[in-house]
Amino acid sequence: MxxxxxxxxxxxxxxxxxxxxxxxxxxxxxxxxxxxxxxxxxxxxxxxxxxxxxxxxxxxxxxxxxxxxxxxxxxxxxxxxxFPAGPPLLPSDPLARANARFWARFLDDKCWKALWVALWAEPGEARAAAAREAKEGLALLEAQLPEGKRFFGGDAIGLLDIAASGVARWLGVFEEMAGVRLLTEEEHPALCRWAREYAADETVRQCLPHRDLVLAVLTPRRGMFVSTAKAMAAHK
Ligand SMILES: N[C@@H](CCC(=O)N[C@@H](CS)C(=O)NCC(=O)O)C(=O)O
Incomplete structure (x- = not known):
């Protein structure tokens, strides 16, 4: 047969x-x-x-x-x-897996919320407090980069690198649109180096949109970003 x-x-x-x-x-x-x-x-x-x-x-x-x-x-x-045949995206060690998940959630539940208000809220005390919190969050994230390694997951891209990809491409575009600097070489040198490494990776480049395209597509949405930040600042 x-x-x-x-x-x-x-x-x-x-x-x-x-x-x-x-x-x-x-x-x-x-x-x-x-x-x-x-x-x-x-x-x-x-x-x-x-x-x-x-x-x-x-x-x-x-x-x-x-x-x-x-x-x-x-x-x-x-x-x-x-799809177990491909390279693992999560570490095999339970504690390392738990850590990767913890920091991935931290990014979405805490860090991006502070970044959003720091980017788009009206200038004032709430925005200044969010900027401080966002910078602290980025510093905490930076501290998760293992010494001498290219990525959070070691020498290969893993869950936390993928979770943080918005920091590597979109954050810079948002900063330019908003005229606000939050991630800087002076304050977060390792995270800036990681962002360059991530964006330069061969596989990532196949699906990471060019910053000019991101800027062109997101610029008309500025008003919506401002109103969501307003709502977030009000519910804090
Ligand atoms: N927590 C969700 C967030 C997804 C998300 O916010 N997607 C946006 C696109 S950037 C969306 O679909 N927005 C439509 C809407 O909010 O109605 C995830 O991680 O997938």
């Missing part, structure tokens, strides 16, 4: 030009998983997005055959486990 080749379920990613979508894309590329990017226009969310992420209605969403997986960090871990 003739052997039929095993059919692999299709891998598709609903996304657009977003740091969260980049996380999912880079995880797939590092694992060597071919995928199709389905662009979703955030102005009018597609039925596909609303069906597969009814809770948050946000990109990215990974479609793996009939399964759908929302949330960028959840996707990164899913990709790591579902």
């Amino acid at each position: 003739e052997m039929m080749p095993c059919e692999q379920p299709a891998v598709r990613l609903i996304g657009w030009l977003s740091p969260y979508v980049h996380r999912a894309e880079v995880a797939l590329r590092l694992k060597g998983v071919p995928y199709e990017l389905l662009h979703d226009d955030m102005a009018s969310k597609s039925d596909l997005l609303l069906t597969h992420n009814p809770v948050h209605k946000k990109v990215p969403v990974l479609l793996h055959g009939h399964r759908s997986i929302p949330e960028s960090l959840v996707i990164v871990e899913y990709v790591d486990e579902a």
Whole structure:
């Protein structure tokens, strides 16, 4: 009997030009998983997005055959486990895994919130306090870079590098748009070096949007950033 080749379920990613979508894309590329990017226009969310992420209605969403997986960090871990053939994205040591997860969550739950208010709030005490908190957060992140290593995960890109990719590309664009400096060579030399290393990586470059493109796409959204920062500062 003739052997039929095993059919692999299709891998598709609903996304657009977003740091969260980049996380999912880079995880797939590092694992060597071919995928199709389905662009979703955030102005009018597609039925596909609303069906597969009814809770948050946000990109990215990974479609793996009939399964759908929302949330960028959840996707990164899913990709790591579902495609074990590629290089591991999480360390094998339980404590190192726990640390990578802790700092990845710190970035989203704490550091980016402070960065956002520091970037977009009206000048004043709330913005100054957020800038101090954001800089402290970046310093804490910098302290996680292992001595003599290129990446948070050692010599290969791992979960925390992927989680921090927004710092490597999008933060500089936001800073330029807002006219605010938060990540500086003087205060965060190792993190700046890491950002350059990350952006220069061969696999990352295949899916990291050019800063000019990010700037062009995000500039018209400035007003929305200002209003979300206002709401965040008010709920602090
Ligand atoms: N926690 C989510 C955040 C995703 C997210 O904020 N996605 C944005 C794109 S940058 C989005 O879809 N925004 C649409 C909206 O907020 O309605 C993740 O990590 O995936």
